[in-house]
Amino acid sequence: MTTPATTTAHTHSDVDTHDHTAADTTVDGTRTAALALGDDALVLSHRLGEWIGHAPVLEEEVALANIALDLLGQARILLSMAGDEDELAYLREERAFRNVQLVEQPNGDFAHTIARQLYFSTYQHLLYAQLAAGTGPFAGLAAKAVKEVAYHRDHAEQWTLRLGDGTDVSHERMQRACTALWRFTGEMFHPVNGLDLDRAGLESAWLESVREVLGRAGLTVPEGPRTGAWSAGAGREGLHTEPFGPMLAEMQHLHRSHPGASW
Amino acid sequence: MVTTTTALEAELLEIAGSVPDPELPVLTLHELGVVRAVRLHGTDTVEVELTPTYTGCPAVEAMSLDIERTLHEHGMREVTVRTVLTPAWSTDDITAEGRRKLREFGIAPPRAVREHGPVPLALGPTRALHAAEASEAEPLHCPHCGSADTELLSRFSSTACKALRRCLSCREPFDHFKEL
Numbered sequence: 001m002t003t004p005a006t007t008t009a010h011t012h013s014d015v016d017t018h019d020h021t022a023a024d025t026t027v028d029g030t031r032t033a034a035l036a037l038g039d040d041a042l043v044l045s046h047r048l049g050e051w052i053g054h055a056p057v058l059e060e061e062v063a064l065a066n067i068a069l070d071l072l073g074q075a076r077i078l079l080s081m082a083g084d085e086d087e088l089a090y091l092r093e094e095r096a097f098r099n100v101q102l103v104e105q106p107n108g109d110f111a112h113t114i115a116r117q118l119y120f121s122t123y124q125h126l127l128y129a130q131l132a133a134g135t136g137p138f139a140g141l142a143a144k145a146v147k148e149v150a151y152h153r154d155h156a157e158q159w160t161l162r163l164g165d166g167t168d169v170s171h172e173r174m175q176r177a178c179t180a181l182w183r184f185t186g187e188m189f190h191p192v193n194g195l196d197l198d199r200a201g202l203e204s205a206w207l208e209s210v211r212e213v214l215g216r217a218g219l220t221v222p223e224g225p226r227t228g229a230w231s232a233g234a235g236r237e238g239l240h241t242e243p244f245g246p247m248l249a250e251m252q253h254l255h256r257s258h259p260g261a262s263w
Numbered sequence: 264m265v266t267t268t269t270a271l272e273a274e275l276l277e278i279a280g281s282v283p284d285p286e287l288p289v290l291t292l293h294e295l296g297v298v299r300a301v302r303l304h305g306t307d308t309v310e311v312e313l314t315p316t317y318t319g320c321p322a323v324e325a326m327s328l329d330i331e332r333t334l335h336e337h338g339m340r341e342v343t344v345r346t347v348l349t350p351a352w353s354t355d356d357i358t359a360e361g362r363r364k365l366r367e368f369g370i371a372p373p374r375a376v377r378e379h380g381p382v383p384l385a386l387g388p389t390r391a392l393h394a395a396e397a398s399e400a401e402p403l404h405c406p407h408c409g410s411a412d413t414e415l416l417s418r419f420s421s422t423a424c425k426a427l428r429r430c431l432s433c434r435e436p437f438d439h440f441k442e443l
Contacts, residue, residue, distance in 0.1 A: 059417035059427065066419035073319020077348070144351035145318050147443050148423075155418055 029194030030137045031082045032098075036192050036236055037127075037138070038078030039099035042089055043244075044120060045071035046251050050107055063155060064113075070148045077141050090255035094238075094245055101235040102184035104244040108177065111163055111170070115177035117156035122209050123188045125149045126202050136196060157213050164217025171218065178214065179222040186226035187233030269303065275334065276301040279311050282333050285325040286422060289368045292326060296356025299347055307340040314352045316443070317423045354424075354443050366406045371413075371428065371439040374401050405430035406437055413437075 048068035055061035079085040102120060107113045128149055131142035163174040189203040211221050225231045232241070268276075279301055280293025292298045292313075299312035311330055315323045327344035334342045354373035357365075362372035402411035410432035418441070420427040425438040 059419075062421070062427075063417055063419035066423045069319040069321070069423055070317060071319070073315070073317060077318065140349040140351075141318070144348050147351065147353075148317060151418060151441075158418075 026194070031194070033138070033192050033194030034078045034081035035088070036098045036195075038075050038082060038088070039097050040103050040120075040124075041071040041078060042075035043097070043099045043247070044103040044116075045069075045075060046247065047103065047105075047107060047116075048113075051113065056110055060110075067117075067152050067155065070145070070152065074141065074145050078138075081137070086255070090252045094240055094248055096238060097235070097240065097244070097248070098238065099235050099240075100184070100187045101232050101241050101244075102181065102187065104235070104240060104247060105181060105184065106243045106247075108180075109173055111173040111177040112180065114156055114159045114163060115174065115181050117152065118160050118178075118210065118213065119181060119185050120188075121149055121152040121156050122213075123185075123202075123206055125153045126205050126209075127197070130197055130202060131195075134196065138195075160213055160219070161217045164214070164219040174217070175219050178219055179224065182222035182224050183226065183231045184233065186231045187235060190233060190236055192236065272301050272303050275303065275309055275337070275339070278333060278337055279330050282326070282329045285322050285329065287365070287368070287370075289364045290357075290361050292330070294358045294361030294364065296358065296361070297326070297352060298330075307338060309334055309339045309342050311342065311344045312347045313344050314347050316352050318348075319423065352443070354440060357440070365440055369406050369437055370425070371403055371406050371437060373440045373442045374403065376442045403428070403439060405433060405435065407435045408433040 045068045048064045048071070051064045052061060055064060075089070076085050079088045082088060102116060105112070105116060125146060128142040128146035131138045132146050133139075160174065163170040165171070166174075185206075189199050189206070191199065214221050227233075276298065277293075280291055280298045282292050284290045284292060284295050287295075295316070297314050297316060299314055301312075302310045304310065311334070313323065313326060313330070323346060327346075330344050331342040353376055355376050357373065365372040403413055404411050405413050408430060410430055412431040413428050414431060415426060416429050416436065417427040419425075420438050424440055424443070426441045427436060428439050429436045
């Protein structure tokens with residue numbers, strides 16, 4: 001996504017994802033799903049970008065920026081399936097965003113960022129693998145992005161092992177981060193209109209994978225609820241947590257201050 | 264729609280493919296494997312199918328502009344570059360000549376992608392685990408001295424498509440075009 005908006009002859013609205021629209025996938029359903037998945041990618045991309053200039057080591061800064069760039073690429077294609085990418089990213093109010101609350105959570109310390117990455121990339125990898133195996137409108141993007149997200153997941157896993165099985169301080173911080181974000185993880189498995197998924201299979205595979213990594217890292221799988229009254233999860237309905245507003249203000253400020261400007 | 268490639272289309276495909284990659288100018292877009300097809304409509308209107316290496320690759324726009332300019336110079340009045348995602352690009356699409364040039368340029372070329380996607384990377388939480396895992400993967404050779412004794416410094420490097428490694432024999436750091 002360029003800031004401010006630019007128009008070229010080959011924007012991503014031209015992207016051909018070789019759709020084979022399934023019979024039960026309506027145009028509205030596809031748009032709703034594209035917005036949900038696109039907002040997940042966009043918001044997490046922005047959060048990861050906030051590490052630039054602040055990461056603990058240079059290599060890590062470059063890694064997080066690269067992951068953010070992959071996510072931004074996905075967001076551009078997904079949001080273009082839902083409308084105009086720049087308008088959607090820069091001109092919507094908070095209540096119109098459909099991302100899960102997990103991705104908007106602040107970076108916190110490095111352990112919080114890694115816990116968020118572990119939870120989200122494990123989900124996204126399984127999700128894209130399912131979508132890539134199908135024939136729906138997201139199959140083309142998913143088949144491409146699943147290969148990139150495999151690296152994101154691997155990156156999160158290796159850091160989880162290092163921090164969990166590291167010093168007393170890194171272990172304690174990683175445990176605290178995993179526990180703090182746990183209540184946001186149920187929302188990723190809520191139904192999304194327009195996505196034809198085996199959600200139960202997705203969730204059980206996610207739990208198995210995350211439990212396995214946490215176990216190897218010497219971390220305790222959090223016991224708090226992932227669903228019900230004490231869990232979080234209304235991002236898909238447009239209800240967001242307090243840190244999201246300031247993040248959006250920063251993300252949209254330039255575009256809103258200089259409408260129509262170009263480099 | 265029945266399409267057959269004409270001699271002119273083949274020539275235009277070759278011209279589009281000869282454009283150098285904006286970030287790795289030693290490689291052409293053909294050697295990188297990203298120019299998929301060229302279709303001629305009428306006598307001077309042409310449509311080019313380009314596939315990105317990574318979904319978020321920022322070089323796609325520069326590649327499109329370079330292709331447009333080059334084809335304009337070859338007499339095409341109207342050039343449209345369309346981004347296609349399917350089938351997804353893989354590092355297996357880099358030609359043998361492309362791999363040779365990468366190595367010469369100091370970048371370790373990607374190994375063949377296995378059936379199940381990216382090759383697992385070998386940086387473990389401890390050096391002992393790293394050594395154990397590395398022994399299972401196909402060795403990666405240092406582009407400078409050829410040694411197979413190299414280690415991963417970061418799975419993400421100067422661009423999304425590369426990982427940063429270090430040779431333990433000649434001690435030089437180098438980029439590795441990682442498998443995708």
